[in-house]
Amino acid sequence: MASWLGLLAIEDSMTQYWPFSGLVRQNTLRERLIVSMDLRDRADALKLVDRLARVVGMFKVGRALFIGGGPDFIREIRRRGAEVFLDLKFHDSPQKVLRAAVEATRLGVKMFDIHPYGSNGGSTDMMTRTRAEVARICRTEGLRRPSILAVATLADTKSQNSFSRLPGSSDRVTEIARFAADASLDGVVTWPHEVTRVRNTCGRRFIIVTSGVQLREPGNTTSNTLTAADAIRAGADYVVIGSPIWRAAEPLHAVREITDDIERGLRNSPRRTFEILNPRPV
Template identity: 40%
Template sequence: MPARDKIIVALDVASLAAGEKLVDQLFPYVGMFKVGLELYTATGPAAIRMVKERGGKVFADLKLHDIPNTVAGAARSLVRHGVDMLNVHAAGGRSMMEAAAEAARQEAAAAGLPVPIILAVTVLTSLDGKTLRDEVGIERGVDEQVVYWARLAQEAGLDGVVASPREIQVIRQACGPEFLIVTPGVRPAGAERGDQRRVMTPAEALEQGASYLVIGRPITAAPDPAAAARAIGEEMEGVI
């Protein structure tokens, strides 16, 4: 898979016009775009349609987390909107994840649409061991908790997980080579970390075994987003 198809750019913007501008600038260098909570709550499914109309793929990063029936219904809706990747939060448990996967696959078959990649979010990249323990109340260390949720997601029939690049190796050891790992917290050398705590460069994350890289501000906030995306793709090509 070429580097372009491994890059997911986070469209963390507040308007459809801002998202359109980024997609138009970046599509030559990026294959998939993440529509997250900020853009989706501002524009709804219009953001998904905008990316699809321009030929891009969509990762609906909504981190669905509710009772199984509610999450299943949301997964069906996202499939009908044509998303290529969606996620739920592993903290919702096995039954919730199973319901999401079953609903998405049934809806895709009924509508004659491709089945999206279905992922579980593990430990957010803004958290470290201290905040996980002291504020969230989880006594396991970050690596142990990520692996626990990754195995649960795999058992529930999901395709992979969202996890920081720091946990790629332990997930690979626990879940095998075919399990997908989508990694936020990717920062080119010298870039600001922002609110991300567990980070790596794009090349380092690929060398560890990441399947896809989610990259936001290092591209979208750059003076020339297209040049930034092109440079990251060239760095990645050196290790693919």
């Protein structure tokens, strides 16, 4: 009996520190990191995927690489066992955005983004219809449903057909986030300094992807730049980092530094352990 109780005590102790231990810890950290592949050469991009697929959560493919490689390039990344964030910011009539979203879903990407306004602007109709059609296609074709994000980094884009101001909205970014949430989109892409306001506006189940974070500089405690730890601590789910990784002499070392920084953010996050370890991601 005493021995059994002792084992329970050990198990309880392990559970207490489980969030940051072993394989679970590493998987939790790697899922938070998206590598932006702003590379011109398709072969170089695939080499990067081969090198980093096991240690990062996703690879972001933008317009340049997609135009150069097309859908087959996305399929090639998926064949290598890697996940894709398709960053094409679909922006057209609602029907055309819907069709593009369906094709992105069929490619097997884990997430993709859309322009929050569409070419016609003025309502959440485009976002709502896109979300509904993607869900329908996934049900009928047995596909995994990707996360659909609105691009709030385009908040300063001027448009005569933009949404009317929301009552009480403090800024354009939180306004876009609220429209996206009301349209049942999964989240937004935004800047690190906007994360706290978006999180407070849209709640804990809303996905926040942030780009523009800086690498931590050893010994620098006065910099005003925001790091991955700052973004995660503020409530971000994912951080997108590109050239500091693929331009590094040792990309794997750069990834390790970033995931260490992400861990610092998780350790100091005000969110509960359950929320940290069970991210909103797809």
